[in-house]
Amino acid sequence: MATATPQPAAQPGVQAIERENYLNKHYGVPSWLFTTDHKRIALLYLMSITFFFFIGGFFALLIRLELLTPAGDLVQADTYNKLFTQHGQVMVFFFLIPSIPAVLGNFLVPMMIGAKDLAFPRINLLSWYLYIIGGIMMLHCMLTGGVDTGWTFYVPFSTAFSNTKVIEAGLAIFVAGFSSILTGLNFIVTIHRMRAPGMTWSRLPLFIWAHYATSIIQILGTPVIAITLVLVVAERALHLGIFDPKLGGDPLLFQHLFWFYSHPAVYIMILPSMGIMSEIIACFSRKRIFGYTFVALSSISIAVFGFVVWAHHMFVAGISVYAALVFSILSYAVAVPSAVKVFNWTATLYKGSIRYDAPMLYAFGFLGLFTIGGLTGLFLAALGIDMHVHDTYFVIAHFHYIMVGGALMGYLGGMHFWWPKISGKLYPEGWARLAALIVFIGFNLTFFPQFILGYVGMPRRYYQYPQEFQVLNVLSTAGATVLGIGYLLPMIYFLWSMRYGKPAPDNPWNAAGLEWKTQSPPTTYNFEEEPVVTWEAYNYEELDAPQKQEVPVAR
């Protein structure tokens, strides 16, 4: 809890003039554990999800090490099953789902709309505690044996055959799910009811629109996986027959219910990241975002379409060919609003005064990687190609391009963009650009070979493979190492900057948006007085317009 540490006046001239803010208003562990300040809760989430990110990353590292050689020599097959299962569960449920909404969303949603806090601050704190309880259950599950079903809990393996701790993992995710629901509920009410005077829906930053769309998925999707996990736990404990084909149950029903949440869950990860993209790209090309309304509404339509494409995960599971046809077409339809966003960002860049600061480098990374991930998603939505590449590394590469290349790049870009506001300190720009580059190179080196591996037939979830796949696997493992360094670097220099970084001005990027119109770091209630909004979002033309009155004209 480094941010809570009182900072002695070791650096006179810097610390002496430090203004009161949410970080130095109260000190001590209880002031953090019982806080209802959305900004402090965001930092609690930041620390917790970073912890789980490194646990998930550790599993990924072991997976890649095992796959360095064709033989299964580092771990046993059973251990390998647990590694990829827990990598998936930790990364999906304990890192990616809460990552941007619970950290940056928590911090920024009230500030961007000019509110003092979220509508329900105590529910916000409750959501963090639920996350922590779920996280502790997950850790306990992993330390006392783990689970080997794959992150998808497919029945009947998970309910009738697996000898691992399915029930405990299921309950951990059940509890963590409610933390996600409460965050979404809080955001929707806050965005509806807490906007500052003049902050109309058409003046909202696109980050807010993206979080609004995300929250819709969180409140409508998450309860479905919650009840599904209840059924899995009940089935496994009591052998009810609901999912057991031997007793008249239907495993496909489980897959339908599971993917009804778990496909939209991908949009819980990527939509907030898209919101960050809109902020960064507008700021660093000094232009109003192109097609504001389309970008805003494409978030909502992604959320809506996202609910009707789930069965594209089940094309080879035995659903009817007509159902498959419909879900295939609907999956193509999701590409439309996604492409609307990408084209609008590109159009925003056009003739902009682009600056290549670290957040923008991540944004460029996102643009390319998300496009690759999205287009390969269309391959997978095509029934014929899906038969060929289903359950291969092609799928692995595809969703890592979306979840890591998209969601995580956006998260890192956003962390750099708002770090001066969050910590009140500037991060070292040179190191940050280097890290962005390392992440980009490492990511592509890790996952691009997996497209080829999958296409030529390497299935996922195997701990050994034929000799001819080795070169590409070695490339991938090498890339994972580079990627690991790229993730460690920001953590190191963010921590470093909290103590040694230069104090950040209130608006280091000269960015639009209410969050930049208050001090860095903000006070507990964000604004000195309630802001009144009279301008459009992204009014960069106005911000950058030459101040005519100030230039004396000689006559």
Next chain:
Amino acid sequence: MPDSSATAIAGEAHGEHNPALLHHFATEEQQRDSSNLGMWIFLATEVMFFGGLFCAYLIYRGWYFGDFAAASTSIDAALGGANTAVLICSSLTVVLAIWAAQTSQRGLLLVMLALTMLFGCTFLGIKGLEYKDKFEEHHVPGASFSFDRVQIPGHPDQYANPQHAQIFFALYFIMTGLHALHMIIGLGLFAWLFWMAWKGRFTPEYHTPLEIGGLYWHFVDIVWIYLFPLLYLIDRHR
């Protein structure tokens, strides 16, 4: 401590206002709207939570209709009907409680809240009775489950498949159990509301907790209104 400091600041800023107005809201109206919207959104979540179960139930009911109808005849529709009546009465008392708060009739408010809790407890008691019957008849899914030689309604020559009947009872217990859990939470909520009303916290201007507590209670009632015909009244007309 942040909580005390928050109260202190709220006190400074809105000294003469309702103490129930939290510091981050500008007006009481904003706070009431937010609480109401929050509860409606929570109920949307609840709809999806039960929705997954209803979906599973409807699929199996379609597949194994005869077996489900046979299993359904073994649960007591009279008790279920009585419970339906009890819950509808409790919804009425909730509405009357809110009306009492709006018209500052503290006595009536307390009576109505107490009646609501009484109806809630009656419901749970009757439900417990039904569970006890099922337990004694070995209709609880698991090792001692038995549902042998039960005729399918309208098909005197056919017996229900015990495995499919077990799926019915599994869903019956999970759905009604989850509903009962919601009732218990609702009772806790109303006990708290009763305590607040006892201390005279509710006024015609401020009774948001009653309103959102009432929304929750009505929702739980409505779930039962759907559960009752789906579980108890399959093919009863024969």
